[in-house]
Amino acid sequence: MSSKTLYDKLWQAHVVRTEEGGTALLYIDRHLVHEVTSPQAFEGLRMAGRKLWRPDSVVAVPDHNVPTTDRSAGITDPVAKLQVETLDNNCREFGLTEFTMSDIRQGIVHVIGPEQGATLPGMTVVCGDSHTSTHGAFGALAFGIGTSEVEHVLATQCLLQKKSKNMLVSVDGDVAEGITAKDIVLAIIGELGTAGGTGYAIEFGGDAIRALSIEGRMTVCNMAIEAGARAGMVGVDTTTVEYVKGRPYAPTGDTWDQAIAHWKELHSDTDAFFDKVIHIDAATIKPQVTWGTSPEMVVAVDELVPDPDDIADSVKADGMRKALAYMGLAAGTPVNEISLDKVFIGSCTNSRIEDLRAAAKIADGKKVADNIKLAMVVPGSGLVKQQAEKEGLDKIFIDAGFEWREPGCSMCLAMNADRLEPGERCASTSNRNFEGRQGQGGRTHLVSPAMAAAAAITGKFTNINDIQKGV
Amino acid sequence: MKSFTQHKGLVAPLDRPNVDTDAIIPKQFLKSIKRTGFGPNAFDDWRYLDEGGPDIDNANRRVNPDFVLNQPPYDKSTILLARENFGCGSSREHAVWALDDFGFRAVIAPSFADIFFNNSFKNGLLPIVLDAKIIEQLFQRVEADRGFELSIDLEAQTVTAGDNVYDFDIDDFLKNCLINGLDDIDLTLQHADLINAYEEKRKQQMPWLC
Numbered sequence A: 001m002s003s004k005t006l007y008d009k010l011w012q013a014h015v016v017r018t019e020e021g022g023t024a025l026l027y028i029d030r031h032l033v034h035e036v037t038s039p040q041a042f043e044g045l046r047m048a049g050r051k052l053w054r055p056d057s058v059v060a061v062p063d064h065n066v067p068t069t070d071r072s073a074g075i076t077d078p079v080a081k082l083q084v085e086t087l088d089n090n091c092r093e094f095g096l097t098e099f100t101m102s103d104i105r106q107g108i109v110h111v112i113g114p115e116q117g118a119t120l121p122g123m124t125v126v127c128g129d130s131h132t133s134t135h136g137a138f139g140a141l142a143f144g145i146g147t148s149e150v151e152h153v154l155a156t157q158c159l160l161q162k163k164s165k166n167m168l169v170s171v172d173g174d175v176a177e178g179i180t181a182k183d184i185v186l187a188i189i190g191e192l193g194t195a196g197g198t199g200y201a202i203e204f205g206g207d208a209i210r211a212l213s214i215e216g217r218m219t220v221c222n223m224a225i226e227a228g229a230r231a232g233m234v235g236v237d238t239t240t241v242e243y244v245k246g247r248p249y250a251p252t253g254d255t256w257d258q259a260i261a262h263w264k265e266l267h268s269d270t271d272a273f274f275d276k277v278i279h280i281d282a283a284t285i286k287p288q289v290t291w292g293t294s295p296e297m298v299v300a301v302d303e304l305v306p307d308p309d310d311i312a313d314s315v316k317a318d319g320m321r322k323a324l325a326y327m328g329l330a331a332g333t334p335v336n337e338i339s340l341d342k343v344f345i346g347s348c349t350n351s352r353i354e355d356l357r358a359a360a361k362i363a364d365g366k367k368v369a370d371n372i373k374l375a376m377v378v379p380g381s382g383l384v385k386q387q388a389e390k391e392g393l394d395k396i397f398i399d400a401g402f403e404w405r406e407p408g409c410s411m412c413l414a415m416n417a418d419r420l421e422p423g424e425r426c427a428s429t430s431n432r433n434f435e436g437r438q439g440q441g442g443r444t445h446l447v448s449p450a451m452a453a454a455a456a457i458t459g460k461f462t463n464i465n466d467i468q469k470g471v
Numbered sequence B: 001m002k003s004f005t006q007h008k009g010l011v012a013p014l015d016r017p018n019v020d021t022d023a024i025i026p027k028q029f030l031k032s033i034k035r036t037g038f039g040p041n042a043f044d045d046w047r048y049l050d051e052g053g054p055d056i057d058n059a060n061r062r063v064n065p066d067f068v069l070n071q072p073p074y075d076k077s078t079i080l081l082a083r084e085n086f087g088c089g090s091s092r093e094h095a096v097w098a099l100d101d102f103g104f105r106a107v108i109a110p111s112f113a114d115i116f117f118n119n120s121f122k123n124g125l126l127p128i129v130l131d132a133k134i135i136e137q138l139f140q141r142v143e144a145d146r147g148f149e150l151s152i153d154l155e156a157q158t159v160t161a162g163d164n165v166y167d168f169d170i171d172d173f174l175k176n177c178l179i180n181g182l183d184d185i186d187l188t189l190q191h192a193d194l195i196n197a198y199e200e201k202r203k204q205q206m207p208w209l210c
Ligand code: SF4
Pocket: A063, A064, A108, A109, A110, A129, A131, A347, A348, A349, A408, A409, A412, A413, A430, A431
């Protein structure tokens, strides 16, 4: 039993104590906090007269509710405003680091953690948000928690957790030209299903994952939760170490050397045991588009919307019928004939600099199609926005007819003014196509940033390879 | 936390898989800074035909007569019968608060999403996993009898429907917390010395983390 998976190693290194029955008290290194899931936790602490265990473990940022248009006038929605102010006040009262709305470092919580080096290999990272799995890209154990658990971590620096099972998803070989991390993870979810990872921690491995940048690995880990796995992760390699180096929260000097010596161990041992192993042939992955109301309802751009009548499982077929009705689609429709109303490039899945570069490359010198009412680009953080502007990406987008916005979650969940109207159809680089996710009655198709940009230019789903070839 | 020992109640059937937490409580209600008051907007997009919001009075909205929880007697149900992967998606505990506030004490499904499952325990809402075949039978019985009730006994780990008794599994630690309504922050703080010792050790071994 000396061989361990990465997850086994991370887990064991953080167990403070184990209860009868196996529930462990797990130590938490980094706690990311945002405005939506934290107010009730701080209120709970105040009511019980409790202190924070380790205020320096917390990094807070408002992201879900902030406006992405001009912020000089503040937030106009009074309810959203109160929530953001409540976060500001809580951080002040409890002495926590917060990147407020006017700070250049403000952005989506899962973008700013890594960007600041607040997410480091080997850490346990939690946040009251299911996409905390994103941080697993660094060889960290990162998962989303509820508000009661947020309170528990604030008060004790620990969580009561049961160990999950180990799953390895290996994406073998190389992907074809133009295939991105988003296509890889959508293909994985199509294979696994939205509940296929429930009860597991997923490690992503294989050549195609190794070949990804840290940004790409974050995109893959981000969507582990869409396969039901609370945590997704990738072992540490030089790509990881290079990314972390020199970031504000990263160790320096001798401590840096000590840290990288430790991080080198953060991968699964060669003969480690996984409860489940899935192999996917990278070469077979094509640009992906979701057609339904669950991320597992996904096909390649050159395929047809599937037919529930072909499915034997009646519960599943019924779910597909409900999804088709909601999406206003007929079975058998070619995906590349579906035309769109809006395009959203952003969210913690795809709003990092690499994503914006990929989208800009497609949009460069072209114009958004007439049937697209709104195409928006929302950078993941103020620093991503700054970098993009330095590279002139904002000009490419604006010249093509996209709106260039301030950072935040935006139309990923439409808590602010950015949203779909009933019946509107959107190509979105976010992670959830649930009913009403981007606005009541709105219809979401999940795609990669390049595919979203291509959809904006042609007004319908188009294989990026055709665009690049100038077809 | 709220305790759970035994409960007998009316069962409402929610016959669709993958019910996500966005559906249980849509995002516009997450702007609240409170834990209460979400019940009237549980399943809001399905329950009403027009759009709701934190500042919209539900009394003036058009109710969707086809949605099960709008149909008596289910509007008074306390046990929700659901399909696989219930509670998937967002980690929002507001989903559990909304179910609790509606009046539910338990949800029975073939499987639950992990975060929702954990959140339920923190609020005294009991998630019970039963085999998909049993769930199918229960759906049929609810369909045949709109007054169908179930009795749940957490101590005995049973769900009883007339002469049928179904056993369910539950983690001992969670069970104990729920039966006794224990506050798990208090429980953890009893181990403060262990946490301190752990931190001390890490400071030596991994100074960059502290
Ligand atoms: S971008 Fe979307 S998925 Fe990511 S944290 Fe924000 S709301 Fe959640």
